[in-house]
Amino acid sequence: MRDVVKVFPGVRALDGVNLKLRPGTVHVICGENGAGKSTLMKVINGTHDADEGEMVFKGELIGKRTIEDTIRMGIAMIYQELNPVLEMTIAENIFLGREPKAGLFVDYKAMYSQTQELLDQLKIPYKAKQKMRELSIAGHQLIEIAKAIARNASVIIMDEPSSAIADTEIDVLFNQIFDLKAKGVGILYITHKMEEIFRIADDITIIRDGQWVDSGPAGNYNPEKLVSLMVGREIKNVFPKDLDVEIGEVVLEVKNLTQEKQHGGRFKDISFQLRRGEILGFSGLVGAGRSEVMRAIFGLDPFTSGEVLLEGKKLDIRDTTDAIKHGIAMISEDRKGYGLVLERNVHENISLVNLKKFIRNGLIDDKAIVEEANQMVEMLQIKVANLNVATSTLSGGNQQKVVLAKWLMGDVKVMILDEPTRGIDVGAKSEIHRLMCKFAKEGMAVIMISSELPEILGMSDRIVVMQEGQITGILDRGEMATQESVMKLATHGTKSK
Template sequence: MEPSDSVAAQHRPPTPLVMVNAINKSFGGVRALRDVNLQVRAGEVHALLGENGAGKSTLIKILSGVHAFDSGAIEISGRPVAFDSPAKSREAGIAVVYQDLSLVESLSVGDNLMLGREPLARFGFVRKRALMMQAGAMLAQLGIPLDIKATVGSLPFAYRQMTEIAKALMGEVRLLILDEPTSSLTSDEVRILFDAIGKVTRRGVGVIYVTHRLNEVFEISQRVTVLRDGANAGTFVTADTDMKRLVNAIVGSDRSAPAATRAEPQAARAVEPSPVLSLSNVSNDRLRAVELSVMKGEIHGLAGLIGSGRTEILETIFGLRPVESGTFEVEGRRWLPKSPADAIDQGIALVPEDRHVQGLVLDHSIERNVTLSRLPYFSRWGWMQQRAATRRAETAIGKLAVKAQGASSLVRTLSGGNQQKVVFGKWNDPRPHVLLLDEPTVGVDVGAREEIYGVIRHAVRDGSGVLVVSSDLVELIELCDRISVIVNGRVARVLVRGEIDDAEELHHLLQLYQASGQDTSNGVLQELPACPN
């Protein structure tokens, strides 16, 4: 090697631990990722940001072997890889900790850590003492204060999260992916998590940290990559950027809502503005003294970070979560939600966030899906009135412009936007008093989004009150007459149309409220006590 080559080699940057090059991924006609690039270094915490639907989850699932990419390349330590299963991803040293933990709560911490890798004696018996010794050695190495004999179900959530992370790190892990790890944690529990991440990175493990909480990004990460609409919106050195630049990258500087696309003000609608739904001092396991009202002919938005309690408000109103205290009124009548059937009888309808799991039966026809929520209207003496059901489905298809061959078409064969229209079609007739919408346009293309906005605006012109949860802040500003800011299960502030100029300002406001809502002792985070036995 020539001397000049030796000097060049010394100054050549190290090979990234993980390199994602021009990855593309489509689902049907929807392009989820477009030429996405990402580099993660050994020992680095790399934050991955973006609104819901930006492509973060798709990228994670490609790295974890759940999805295969259509084109592009992935390298680990300079070697090309392509995973056709989660097992292959795991073999390559990639571990993922999702929001929903995969622990067996009836087993001990040690049993969970060694699940599937138990040391065995003759005749297949588990060597319990060796199992506990290996699990304890792993926890000591990570510095995580867990009692290996404690039953996981008896632990606070933070310690269960630590158990999940320790489980993910068992074996030769090179990349740890954490998906919204603090969405349900207190500030004290966040500190435990951050300490564990620090110990992991000092071992040379790379970490991809997915979050909506920008204050955490500045505390824990070294670099940040932002995705927007399935493409790269920028990569930043954390120390050299600020919250305003990140927010601008997340929402896009060109995404202020044009006046032509904004919903008409409530005052311009031919509807008397009286309360259609009121909540007073409503509390349960996730909500704290919620005060909220929705007016007839109003679109009322709920804005907040993941885990703030937005969806839980909708679930409580729809009878999916029990009420501990507080009062409800629908059309001026006192009422207590006991079940979804009870809510439907009161004229309350829900379009859930996950249409595939919660909103539709994919292998059934449009007709069956549209009539499922209203079966008593289409049955007599236990027999289905087929003609009436077919007429209802055909009316919904026409009114909502569902692109399908007919009412007998299977919902699975429709595009995402048309599937979402079918969910709306369930509540088309009779018109609901209150329409609850949870992320109503997530995963649909721009054209279908505008059509869904038209459906929502038509509902309020007919006199329905709409309560909408959306992580797309531009969407809230476009649609809503009022926006309630939700922090830690309570309404922190109500904004009237015109108080917030753009999505960047609203995003910054959410971050400020979230930070103030999590602080203890003037922002000094306190240590949790030792793990209970």
């Protein structure tokens, strides 16, 4: 890519970006949300046409083309938000749109045979006739890689492929990447996770505000230098945990919470306490049941036995309205699907769960909403031109702050944060962490679910570890809580009685 420019109405999304990818290497693209990383990838794969600059592939200058043209050339892209056809088999997904034919009909025998051969070759432990809905998110990622390989891609673009999978599943993903490198495939990789960058990158390119900043071998960088180049400033502490916050009395207590099979059966005998001013981390592999426990506490899903007590009083939570009424808030891991109405503007989203608060004489007081929304924007330092812009136009970090603002308008005693920094850049992560510490210091009790061990260890006062729907241990901050101790409990720990 040479001096590539891409202009959208009113925005210069790419402004002179350069990039070189070598065969058999992983080239990581770094930058904050909104820096232009995904736009650059979409120029490469034919979704967008560049307005200026040129692209050379295997020594030949290439111009305008469709996504299908790009795939035929040998360039495949795995998108951040996967979209498998869940009711179809693995084979049907891999060959979607290019099914082998026997005369006028699809040759299913050949399709399943070729798919199984591919899965075995890649050491992906699935059967060609399995439905996609049976697979985890990590499994969906591996099938997308298989699809790209089935198309004989010599370049594979991966846009945050590990954002929704746990550490053990990342190992499976990386083993596939190392195998691809050995076969001479060039990989363009986007991630916000520092530990990933220095584990797999051969080369690194940094872009900021749509402009090329720097490129070079991964050995030329360390985390501090990389962050400074990405954000244009030094970030001294990504995990600004305030250790002087006074941990107060028990606010939330969960006793023997169980969900039987007729309601999903995702957890059993869950018991823990949460104190005022505490950040209680929940760790475990994907599928351990962490989110399901929190959904039950918040009234999204039913539980069949056990108790939830707030400030010593047993709660009868039948739905989310009951939870909100008692001062329990939950920010979902899927902020776009469950936390925001993306087409609506910022102040509408901020006031979403507190409209009753603004009713005056039977009418909604828009002026009062705008005034309080402005206060929230200022307090949380949400970067937005004005309150009337669509929430979909904000960066991931600022969207997450809008979700926080929505809940903070009410009287929150317990804040549940499910993967609060997923898919946001290191600068925005630091700001979200700072806000979590601020909430705790002001007396709020905070639960944080995270699949990132550095975040769990860096931000938690105590860590609850789950495996297969049960708590296997609760670790105090400090000597007891290490990456090794957490992973041991998450993978083969002794279940608590």
